[in-house]
Amino acid sequence: MDRNEAVLRELNLYPQWVRREQPATADEVGVDGRGTARRADVDAGTEASCVSAENMAASVADTPQSVAVIAQPVPDADEALGTPPVEAAAEPMRVAGVESEEQSREQRIAELDWPELKAMVRDCTACRLRAGCRQTVFGVGDPQADWLFVGEGPGADEDERGEPFVGEAGKLLDNMLLALRLKRGKNVYIANVVKCRPPVEASGKQSPPKSDEITTCLPYLQRQIRLIQPKVIVALGKTAATAMLRTGDVTLGSLRGRTHDFDGIPLVVTYHPAYLLRSPLEKAHAWQDLCLAQQTMRDE
Numbered sequence: 001m002d003r004n005e006a007v008l009r010e011l012n013l014y015p016q017w018v019r020r021e022q023p024a025t026a027d028e029v030g031v032d033g034r035g036t037a038r039r040a041d042v043d044a045g046t047e048a049s050c051v052s053a054e055n056m057a058a059s060v061a062d063t064p065q066s067v068a069v070i071a072q073p074v075p076d077a078d079e080a081l082g083t084p085p086v087e088a089a090a091e092p093m094r095v096a097g098v099e100s101e102e103q104s105r106e107q108r109i110a111e112l113d114w115p116e117l118k119a120m121v122r123d124c125t126a127c128r129l130r131a132g133c134r135q136t137v138f139g140v141g142d143p144q145a146d147w148l149f150v151g152e153g154p155g156a157d158e159d160e161r162g163e164p165f166v167g168e169a170g171k172l173l174d175n176m177l178l179a180l181r182l183k184r185g186k187n188v189y190i191a192n193v194v195k196c197r198p199p200v201e202a203s204g205k206q207s208p209p210k211s212d213e214i215t216t217c218l219p220y221l222q223r224q225i226r227l228i229q230p231k232v233i234v235a236l237g238k239t240a241a242t243a244m245l246r247t248g249d250v251t252l253g254s255l256r257g258r259t260h261d262f263d264g265i266p267l268v269v270t271y272h273p274a275y276l277l278r279s280p281l282e283k284a285h286a287w288q289d290l291c292l293a294q295q296t297m298r299d300e
């Protein structure tokens with residue numbers, strides 16, 4: 001098995017996405033916000049790649065296997081997970097006094113350099129999440145990366161190691177990076193919306209961070225982004241996407257398939273790797289999102 005096949009198998013994209021004799025129609029592959037349809041076009045001996053609709057839409061395909069996943073209606077990952085909606089982080093209730101205190105904290109954070117920011121996050125106790133975690137998880141990678149991947153918050157493994165996206169979800173993210181010919185730490189930075197591990201619910205599932213926790217922690221991520229100045233941001237999961245885009249409670253599906261703007265930087269939304277581990281068929285949709293991000297990077 002060659003490297004590409006191994007990557008695609010890990011992403012559960014092989015053999016569903018092997019090259020077909022005849023290409024798919026634009027309807028089958030879906031069309032993104034830039035009017036360009038994409039899908040993985042893979043065969044033995046070639047790299048995973050994102051190809052244009054023009055190359056694919058020459059005739060009607062007759063091999064349903066390769067498009068079955070892509071043609072499915074896209075369920076919303078968070079709905080599928082039963083994740084409670086994240087309240088809008090954008091407009092927290094503020095009282096005079098408290099507001100100016102928050103503003104001056106945000107202002108202070110906005111002026112920090114990288115080491116100062118790291119130190120402030122390390123010592124932060126600004127919200128209740130700090131009491132329940134072992135350590136803060138700042139982020140990992142190249143601080144001058146073109147690519148920034150942002151998740152929700154640390155889990156048990158991340159809390160233990162002090163690094164985002166380790167464990168099984170981290171392995172899958174590494175494979176997603178590999179499919180884009182990227183590598184953790186090389187032109188890639190990985191961070192979370194909140195830097196401390198949210199508590200685990202009675203069901204054993206980790207709860208998403210609350211809106212006030214996101215609001216309190218978000219200035220750190222905003223400062224990271226200002227300092228890194230990535231060319232493309234990939235938001236992993238609904239919590240990261242809605243917090244960064246300040247959309248309030250909307251479905252992840254409604255945010256996929258187009259580029260958004262985060263402070264002048266294009267942002268693409270896709271599924272969280274932890275969700276993809278539970279719903280492997282969605283990996284094909286995640287690949288479409290990564291293709292959009294790759295195309296966006298090329299356009300930058």
Ligand code: SF4
Pocket residue numbers: 121124125126127128129130136194195196213216217
């Ligand atoms: S989650 Fe963020 S704001 Fe809350 S204590 Fe941790 S670092 Fe501070």
